[in-house]
Amino acid sequence: MAKKQFKAESKRLLDLMINSIYTNKEIFLREILSNASDAIDKLCYQSLTDDQVGLNREDFRIDIILDKDVRTITVRDNGIGMSAEEAENNLGVIAKSGSYKFKNEMEEEKAEDISIIGQFGVGFYSAFMVADEVTVITRRYGSDEAVQWQSKGADGYTITPAQRDTAGTDVIMHIKPDSEEELYGTYLEIWKIKALVKKYSDYVRWPIKMDIPHQERVETGEKNDDGSPKYDYTMVTENETINSMVPIWQRSKKDVTDEECIAFYKEKHHDSKDPCAVIRVNAEGTVSYKALLFIPGEQSDNAFSAERKSGITLYSNGVMIMEKCEDLIHDYFEFAKGIVDSPDLSLNISREILQHNRQLRVIGQNLEKKIKGELEKMMKDDRTKYEEFFKNFGVDLKCGVCDEYGRYKDFLKDLLIFHTSDDKQVTLKEYVEAMPESQQAIYYASSDTLKHAMSLPQCAQVKDRGFEIIYLTSPLDEMVLENLQDQDGKRFCNIVTDDLGFETEEEKKAAEERDIECREMLDYVKEVLDGAVTKVKLTSKLVDMPCALSTEDGITLEMEKYFRHGPSEEMRSVRANRVLELNPEHKAVQTLKECVESGDKERAANLAKMLNTMAELMAGCDIEDPAAFVKQVGTLF
Ligand code: ADP
Numbered sequence: 001m002a003k004k005q006f007k008a009e010s011k012r013l014l015d016l017m018i019n020s021i022y023t024n025k026e027i028f029l030r031e032i033l034s035n036a037s038d039a040i041d042k043l044c045y046q047s048l049t050d051d052q053v054g055l056n057r058e059d060f061r062i063d064i065i066l067d068k069d070v071r072t073i074t075v076r077d078n079g080i081g082m083s084a085e086e087a088e089n090n091l092g093v094i095a096k097s098g099s100y101k102f103k104n105e106m107e108e109e110k111a112e113d114i115s116i117i118g119q120f121g122v123g124f125y126s127a128f129m130v131a132d133e134v135t136v137i138t139r140r141y142g143s144d145e146a147v148q149w150q151s152k153g154a155d156g157y158t159i160t161p162a163q164r165d166t167a168g169t170d171v172i173m174h175i176k177p178d179s180e181e182e183l184y185g186t187y188l189e190i191w192k193i194k195a196l197v198k199k200y201s202d203y204v205r206w207p208i209k210m211d212i213p214h215q216e217r218v219e220t221g222e223k224n225d226d227g228s229p230k231y232d233y234t235m236v237t238e239n240e241t242i243n244s245m246v247p248i249w250q251r252s253k254k255d256v257t258d259e260e261c262i263a264f265y266k267e268k269h270h271d272s273k274d275p276c277a278v279i280r281v282n283a284e285g286t287v288s289y290k291a292l293l294f295i296p297g298e299q300s301d302n303a304f305s306a307e308r309k310s311g312i313t314l315y316s317n318g319v320m321i322m323e324k325c326e327d328l329i330h331d332y333f334e335f336a337k338g339i340v341d342s343p344d345l346s347l348n349i350s351r352e353i354l355q356h357n358r359q360l361r362v363i364g365q366n367l368e369k370k371i372k373g374e375l376e377k378m379m380k381d382d383r384t385k386y387e388e389f390f391k392n393f394g395v396d397l398k399c400g401v402c403d404e405y406g407r408y409k410d411f412l413k414d415l416l417i418f419h420t421s422d423d424k425q426v427t428l429k430e431y432v433e434a435m436p437e438s439q440q441a442i443y444y445a446s447s448d449t450l451k452h453a454m455s456l457p458q459c460a461q462v463k464d465r466g467f468e469i470i471y472l473t474s475p476l477d478e479m480v481l482e483n484l485q486d487q488d489g490k491r492f493c494n495i496v497t498d499d500l501g502f503e504t505e506e507e508k509k510a511a512e513e514r515d516i517e518c519r520e521m522l523d524y525v526k527e528v529l530d531g532a533v534t535k536v537k538l539t540s541k542l543v544d545m546p547c548a549l550s551t552e553d554g555i556t557l558e559m560e561k562y563f564r565h566g567p568s569e570e571m572r573s574v575r576a577n578r579v580l581e582l583n584p585e586h587k588a589v590q591t592l593k594e595c596v597e598s599g600d601k602e603r604a605a606n607l608a609k610m611l612n613t614m615a616e617l618m619a620g621c622d623i624e625d626p627a628a629f630v631k632q633v634g635t636l637f
Contacts, residue, residue, distance in 0.1 A: 003156040004088075014125055014154050025182070028126040029193070030200035032075045032171050034267070035124060036062045037204045039079025039169060041320040043141055046080070048321070053141065064197075064210045064242075068188045071175045073131075077206075078168040083140040084147040084159055091124060091136065091149055091157070124171075128153055130184055131173035141167035194242050203248045203264070205318050207241040214238065247318060249292035249339050253280055265294045269311065269337050273297040276389050277374050279338075287362045289342035293371065296335060299392045311337030316345040328364045332400025332412060333371050335393040340367070368411075375415055379427075387425055390417055398480045406483040413484055418470045418477075419450055421463075428487040431468065439467050440501055441493035444481065446472040446558045452620050457545035458495045461502065464543060469495065475562040496550045496619075500541060507540070514538060514584055521593045525580065525608040532578065532612060539581035546586035549615040551576040557619055580612055606632050 006014060040060045047053035055078065065074040082090060127134045132152060139146035146164035151157035164170070176184045186192050190212060197208055213235050222230040248256055248264050261278045265271065275294035282290050293312070312329065314322040318341065329336065344359045379386040390397075397416060401409045417425040426434075431442060443462050447453035453471040462469055472478060481492045493500060503511065515522075515538055526536045535552065542548055551557055555576040563574040582589045588611060595604035610632040616623050623629060 003158055005156045006154070011154055014128060025126075025129040026187075026196055027200065028129050028131075028173075029073075029075075029187075029196045030267070031123055031126045032173075033062060033197070033201045033204055033208060036075055036077035036079060036169065036171075037206055039077050039081065040206050042080040043078070043167065045320060046141065060206050062204070062206055062208045064193055064208060066188050066190065066193065066210070068185075071177075071185070071188060073173045073175065073187060073193070075171045075173075076168065078166060081140040081143075081164075081167045081169050082136075082138045082147070083143055084145075086140065087136060087138060087147055087149045088159060091151075127171065127173050130175055130187055132176045133174040135172040135174075136169060137162050137164055137172070138169040139164040139167050143167075197242050202243045203246060203251075204243050205245055205247050207245060208243045209239050210242050211237045212240045212242075247315075247339075247341070249280075249290050249341055250318065253282070261292060261294075264292075265337070269294070269296070271296060271298075275337075276385060277378060279336075279370055279374050281367065281370055283363075283366060287342065287344050287359045289340055289344070289363050291338065291340045291363075291367060291370075293336050293338035293340075293367065295371070295374070295389065296337060296392070297388075299335075311335075313339050314345065315339060315341035317341070317343045321345065325360075328360060329368055329371070330364075330400065330408065331403070332396050332408065333368055335396055336367075336371055372411070372415065379415070379417075383425075387417065390425070395476065398476050401480050402476070402483050409483055413487075416480065418444075418472070420468050420470055421454070426470075428484070431470065432488045432490055434468065435490070436466060438465075441491050442470065442487060443467055443493050443495050443500070444470040444472055445495050446475075446478055446556065447620050448558065448561060449473060455618075456496065457543075457548045457618055458541050458550075460543035460545070461541050462495055462500065465502070472558075475556075475559050478556065478558060494556070495541070496548070497552065497556060503540065511538065511540060518584060518593060521596045522582075524596045524604065525582075525592070525611075528605045528608045529580070529612055533580045534577040535579040537579060537581055538584050540583075541581070542583040542586070544586075545618070546583050546588040547611045547615040548581045548583075549612075549619040549621070550579045550581055552579050553577045557621065561620075580615055582611065603635075606635055 005011070040062070043053060043055070044057060044060055047055055047057075060078060063074075063076040065076065066072075067074075134151055136149040137146060138149070146162040148160050148162035149157060150160075175187055176182075178185050190210065193210065194212075201208065215233050216236045217231045217233055220230040220232050224230055248260060258278055261280070262274055265275050265278070266273075274297050276297045277295040279293040279295070280291070281293070311334070312325050313320060314325040314328065325340075328340065340363060342359065342363060345357070375386070375389070378389065394416070397412050400412050401416070414427055414429060417427055418431070419425055420431070428442065435442075445453045445456050445459055447456060450471050450473055453473065454469075459469055472481075478494075484492070486492065518538060522536045522538070526533065529536070533549075539548070549557070555574060557576050557578075560574060560576045563571045566572050566574075582592075584590070584593075588607065592604060592607040592611065595601075595607060610629065613623050613629045613632070
């Protein structure tokens with residue numbers, strides 16, 4: 001029978017496992033048991049709606065069978081099993097992010113540092129750290145046929161028909177011979193397996209059973225001289241459950257340390273990084289539930305795939321009823337992962353019914369409050385950590401503010417932080433509290449990078465007055481402010497496009513007069529620029545710059561840049577109405593005015609185009625003809 005090859009990346013991982021010098025090889029058992037437990041979860045869930053399964057909750061179990069003579073450990077479950085195709089797809093390639101991430105990290109120059117291995121859910125392949133041959137005999141629930149998957153490691157695997165009476169999976173690991181460095185035979189000892197189950201898999205929700213021999217005293221029927229009964233000692237084997245089966249979230253807070261919760265998170269969610277927050281809830285009331293939630297320490301690799309959709313698993317009294325419950329909490333908190341277990345949720349429930357389930361809504365609302373509370377606490381106690389969190393997941397909160405016409409904005413707005421000068425990030429509340437009395441509005445500048453926003457020429461006038469500016473770096477940020485409308489009664493003011501409100505009545509009047517005086521120049525510049533701008537006007541916003549670009553009628557340059565990569569032609573063709581603003585106090589503008597008025601049209605046209613390109617550059621726009629610009633600048637010398 002032909003040997004099939006592992007996919008290239010799986011082969012590399014496998015090589016690592018086989019040749020692993022990692023001292024913590026023992027985690028293989030945790031991985032295999034956790035797969036067995038997941039498989040039972042799936043069949044148990046199916047049994048809620050499918051009478052054909054024929055198993056009650058108490059019938060599900062995992063068996064560990066040790067055979068010292070042939071050097072095998074078998075982990076047997078009566079879970080959902082795998083079809084031939086599933087065995088091929090699941091065991092022939094790196095299955096999920098955990099293994100994959102592990103492999104990537106190993107390739108990124110850390111190849112020598114195998115100590116990180118235990119932080120990953122490395123999965124099925126870890127069996128090869130202790131076994132020189134792995135055989136999987138499995139039968140998918142609903143199928144009459146069983147299959148055998150077998151591999152000695154990197155040279156490939158075979159799949160053949162097999163025999164198995166009921167659904168489930170046997171993973172048979174043939175243990176490597178002992179070597180000088182490692183006594184693999186220890187894994188065939190009952191005491192060792194018991195210890196490993198206690199250490200890593202105690203909270204597995206299904207009984208892990210093993211035959212444990214112990215001495216038993218039996219009466220022989222004869223009597224001692226003093227008349228007391230005579231005993232004989234024989235070895236009897238009892239099939240015992242060796243895990244306590246109490247899931248970690250069911251244990252009382254005082255019995256479980258944060259470290260244990262973190263270890264649970266890392267294993268369950270295949271994350272090598274500690275979560276930035278652990279939230280434990282034990283609620284009793286109209287709806288009772290226990291929850292163990294985590295806020296990940298970083299954005300997962302598949303942040304934008306469907307995989308990401310809600311990481312909360314729903315249990316009812318220890319039975320998993322939904323792996324990813326999307327309707328529990330809103331998208332803005334969907335970065336939260338973990339478990340919710342409530343006896344008040346009916347087991348026999350479908351996804352559709354869950355959507356309208358009142359209990360679930362109550363739980364969801366409460367959990368959202370808890371998550372918010374935890375984030376507020378982090379913001380107060382450890383700002384650096386919060387900033388890190390915000391870097392990862394701030395975008396979810398911002399989207400939440402804009403979602404459903406701003407329905408959740410009041411709930412979320414105090415969690416938003418924005419960049420100001422000095423590399424600081426503040427909430428809008430903090431910004432307003434720090435405002436000097438004379439400041440009337442919240443000023444913001446928007447561009448595609450922080451550095452660029454900070455160097456916009458319009459900043460100077462605001463900063464000169466001692467007012468702080470919020471620097472935005474995405475069109476989403478602008479949409480957020482638009483949705484919020486104001487903060488504590490203070491309006492938002494775009495320093496590029498909006499009236500800053502700095503001019504006195506007299507200054508306004510003077511500006512009007514100056515406008516009339518410069519009319520000829522302004523009209524001329526507009527004509528020369530030939531449609532590139534919709535308006536040319538004077539400004540007093542620029543302190544030491546000759547010109548700047550702004551926009552009118554709603555669409556800003558940032559939005560234009562954003563839409564340029566949009567999905568439809570209509571979106572991509574969206575253009576902002578550009579306004580060229582000229583600083584009449586600046587020498588360059590005064591020269592331009594003189595040229596226009598004295599009829600030196602060629603020089604005037606040159607200067608006008610040059611000023612417009614300079615303004616475009618400062619606004620971060622691509623310039624159409626850089627060579628022409630350089631030529632224009634050349635004429636100055
Ligand atoms: P992971 O558990 O991270 O998905 P693994 O490499 O441990 O990755 O397992 C790969 C896949 O193989 C699992 O997702 C599951 O679909 C399947 N699998 C492994 N063990 C079993 C089992 N005992 N019963 C049914 N399916 C299993």
